Amino acid sequence: MNKVVSNAHEAIQPIESGSTIMLGGFGLNGIPENCIAALVQKGINQLTCISNNAGVDDFGLGLLLQKKQIKKMISSYVGENAEFERQLLNGELEVDLIPQGTLATRIQMAAMGIPAFYTPAGFGTEVAFGKEVRYFNNKPYLMELALHADFAIVKAWKGDTMGNLVFRKTTRNFSTSMAKAGNITIAEVEHLVQPGEIDPDDVHVAGIYVHKIFQGVNYEKRIEKRTVKIVDK
Amino acid sequence: MALDKFGIAKRIAKELKDGMYVNLGIGIPTLVANYVPENMTIIFQSENGILGMGPYPTEEEVDADLINAGKETVTLIKGAALFDSAESFGMIRAGKIDLTVLGAMEVSEQGDIANWKIPGKMVKGMGGAMDLVASAKNIIVAMMHTNPKGESKLLPACTLPLTGLRCVKKVITDLAVLEITPDGFLLKEKAPGVTVEEIKRKTLGKLICPDNVPDIEL
Numbered sequence: 001m002n003k004v005v006s007n008a009h010e011a012i013q014p015i016e017s018g019s020t021i022m023l024g025g026f027g028l029n030g031i032p033e034n035c036i037a038a039l040v041q042k043g044i045n046q047l048t049c050i051s052n053n054a055g056v057d058d059f060g061l062g063l064l065l066q067k068k069q070i071k072k073m074i075s076s077y078v079g080e081n082a083e084f085e086r087q088l089l090n091g092e093l094e095v096d097l098i099p100q101g102t103l104a105t106r107i108q109m110a111a112m113g114i115p116a117f118y119t120p121a122g123f124g125t126e127v128a129f130g131k132e133v134r135y136f137n138n139k140p141y142l143m144e145l146a147l148h149a150d151f152a153i154v155k156a157w158k159g160d161t162m163g164n165l166v167f168r169k170t171t172r173n174f175s176t177s178m179a180k181a182g183n184i185t186i187a188e189v190e191h192l193v194q195p196g197e198i199d200p201d202d203v204h205v206a207g208i209y210v211h212k213i214f215q216g217v218n219y220e221k222r223i224e225k226r227t228v229k230i231v232d233k
Numbered sequence: 234m235a236l237d238k239f240g241i242a243k244r245i246a247k248e249l250k251d252g253m254y255v256n257l258g259i260g261i262p263t264l265v266a267n268y269v270p271e272n273m274t275i276i277f278q279s280e281n282g283i284l285g286m287g288p289y290p291t292e293e294e295v296d297a298d299l300i301n302a303g304k305e306t307v308t309l310i311k312g313a314a315l316f317d318s319a320e321s322f323g324m325i326r327a328g329k330i331d332l333t334v335l336g337a338m339e340v341s342e343q344g345d346i347a348n349w350k351i352p353g354k355m356v357k358g359m360g361g362a363m364d365l366v367a368s369a370k371n372i373i374v375a376m377m378h379t380n381p382k383g384e385s386k387l388l389p390a391c392t393l394p395l396t397g398l399r400c401v402k403k404v405i406t407d408l409a410v411l412e413i414t415p416d417g418f419l420l421k422e423k424a425p426g427v428t429v430e431e432i433k434r435k436t437l438g439k440l441i442c443p444d445n446v447p448d449i450e451l
Contacts, residue, residue, distance in 0.1 A: 026281045026318070027304040029297075052318070079357030080304065088356055097356070100280065101322030101364030108319035119326065120367035124345075124398030127363065157298075169298040170282050172317040221297035227305040229289040 003163050003207075004192070005214045008038035011186045015039070015151055020048040022107065022178040023061065024154035027053050027080060027224050030171025031060050032155040034188045034216045045069040050107070050149055052076050052100060052174050054084040059222050065093070074147070076100035080224060099127060104177060106147035111180030111209075116145050152182025155216065156205070159189035160196075163210030164203045172204065179205045188216035234426045235407040236449065241375050243268045243451045244405050245334055248373060249275055256280065256325070256365060258335030259303045261375040265334055276310075278330055280321050280361040285313025302361065322361065326368045333369035335362060337376050337401075339391040342417040342438035344401040346374065347393035359396060366397030378406035378435050385437040387411070387418055408432050410449060416441055422449045 005011045012035055015021065021039075025031035039047075040063050047070050054075055055061035062081050064070050072094035078084045087093035098106070099121040109117055118141035122128050132143040154175040157168035165187055167175060179185050187205075192215040236244070242264035249255070249265075251273045257263050266288070269275050277286040279301040286301055287308035294308055301307045309315075324330065337348040346366055349359040366372060380386055387404065404411045409432050410422040417439030423432060425448045433440060 027300065029281070029300050029304070075358060077358035077360040085356065089353070097358045099359055099363040100318070100361040101326060104318040104322050119364075121326070121364040123367060125363060125395045127359075169296060169315060170279075170300055171298050172315065173281050174318050176317040177319045223295070223297050223306055224300070224304040225306065226295060227289045227307075228292055228295060 001162065003211060003213050004161050005212050007214055008034035008188060008216070009041070011035060011188070011212045011214050012038050012042060012153075014184065015042075015044065017044040018046045019044070019151060020050065020149045022149040022152040022182055023049060023051040024152075024173065024175030024178050025051065025053070025060065026170065026173035028055060028060050028222050030155055030167070030173060030175055031055070032153045032188050033219055035153045035186060036060060036063060040064055040067060040069070043067075043069070046071045048072040048074065050074040050147065052103065054078045054081040056080050056224065057083050059220070072096070074098060074103070076103050102144055103147070104174060106144055107174065107181045108177040110146040110148045111177055114146060116143055118143055147181070149178075149182050150184065152178040152185045154179045154185065154187050156187055156189045158191040158193060158198060159187055159210070159213050160193050160198050160207070161213065162195050163187065163207030163213050164198050165189070165205040165210065166198055166202055167204050176205050180209045184212070185210050187213045189213060190216060190219065234424065236424050237407065239264060240424075240451060241405055241407060244410065244449055245373055245375055246270070248332065248403075249273060253331040254278055254284070254329060255332045255334070256330050256369075258333075258362070258365075260336040262334040262336060263303065265375075278321075278324075279307070280318070280325065280365075282316050282318060282321050283307075283309065283313065285310040287313070322364050325361070325364055328368060328370055330369055332371045332373065333365045334373045334375055335365065337374045337386065338380070339386050339388055339393050340374055340376075340401055340404055341388050341391045342413070344399045344413040345391050346396045346401050347391040348396050350394045352394065362396045366400040369400070372401050372403075374401050374404045376404070376406055378408040378432070385435050387436045387438045389438045408435065414441070420446055422447050424449050
């Protein structure tokens with residue numbers, strides 16, 4: 001078994017233009033910074049990116065958007081990125097805006113080998129257009145399909161050389177489901193350790209889902225809104 | 234006179250009951266967390282994976298790995314739990330959240346809500362709003378009674394793209410507390426000093442006004 005690679009550039013080597021990529025993170029929280037930088041540098045384009053948000057103008061996926069490397073985004077909220085909203089309103093970028101729970105569940109269902117499921121979210125709205133509706137206990141639901149991707153790229157706090165991953169605080173978000181859903185999953189970690197250093201009880205994503213793992217470097221961990229409590233002294 | 238956004242939040246906090254699990258949307262709803270009564274335990278859920286969201290951190294406590302659904306840095310209370318987005322929306326859809334408070338651009342007399350898109354102008358995305366309104370047992374909308382142009386936000390039917398159908402139970406604005414009934418908006422309370430006439434004028438949807446409308450007590 002040899003899942004370990006040296007860095008992001010080696011990890012993303014199989015990704016070509018036109019690929020569909022899932023990227024973990026919520027806003028800038030838990031984003032795979034090293035792989036995003038490597039994708040920007042590699043210069044591939046016509047990408048379909050599945051990510052809850054689009055980063056901010058000059059960080060996260062915003063970097064790929066600036067370089068016009070993304071053809072299509074599949075997201076639930078893009079409010080923090082003015083360039084994204086501009087490209088969307090001007091028709092320069094294809095966008096599927098999907099309810100956040102539907103997005104998370106579509107990815108989770110791909111991870112679980114379930115091809116389709118029913119959710120009440122979006123019934124009666126434009127999200128329902130063209131979708132099958134079915135009633136259960138007199139309540140309407142939309143049929144949604146599992147969402148797969150050629151590649152899933154996630155960033156975890158700790159991972160071992162067998163691919164087991166542990167996440168910290170709210171950086172789990174979409175990453176755990178994406179890691180399990182990708183055809184090929186790439187994980188960058190803050191701490192790469194040997195097997196046995198992660199207690200099996202503590203594993204969030206089992207190594208079976210992870211194909212390549214590497215020790216990440218120089219994490220900026222940018223904060224979008226640094227809200228603090230003023231303490232009276 | 235009309236309430237300000239803090240007054241709206243204070244009035245919504247009166248709907249809280251001890252032990253409730255509550256989801257607060259961005260904007261005015263987040264202020265509700267500041268007015269939880271002294272001896273009451275409320276567990277705030279953040280849809281990005283927190284049960285037991287606490288107050289904002291001090292400078293020393295700031296942790297880049299710990300944010301809420303509005304992308305703000307937060308803390309956790311004792312007894313908090315962390316999980317992923319799939320689980321978060323699972324618990325939302327399964328009806329485990331006791332109260333959802335969110336903002337809106339429009340609410341209809343049948344309880345439809347529009348709060349995510351202004352075609353051609355603002356398309357930030359719906360985030361978790363559609364999941365929340367489709368599943369929540371108890372939805373309260375917190376908003377101004379009229380928009381910045383002075384137009385009513387309580388309408389016979391929403392004109393903007395919908396977030397959800399027939400889901401809102403209660404609306405609390407700067408002017409009034411209203412319930413949604415099969416016969417339309419029912420005026421339950423009014424802001425002190427505000428007249429029923431003003432509320433009628435600013436409510437385009439069907440409005441039922443009882444003879445005696447008590448003042449909002451904060």
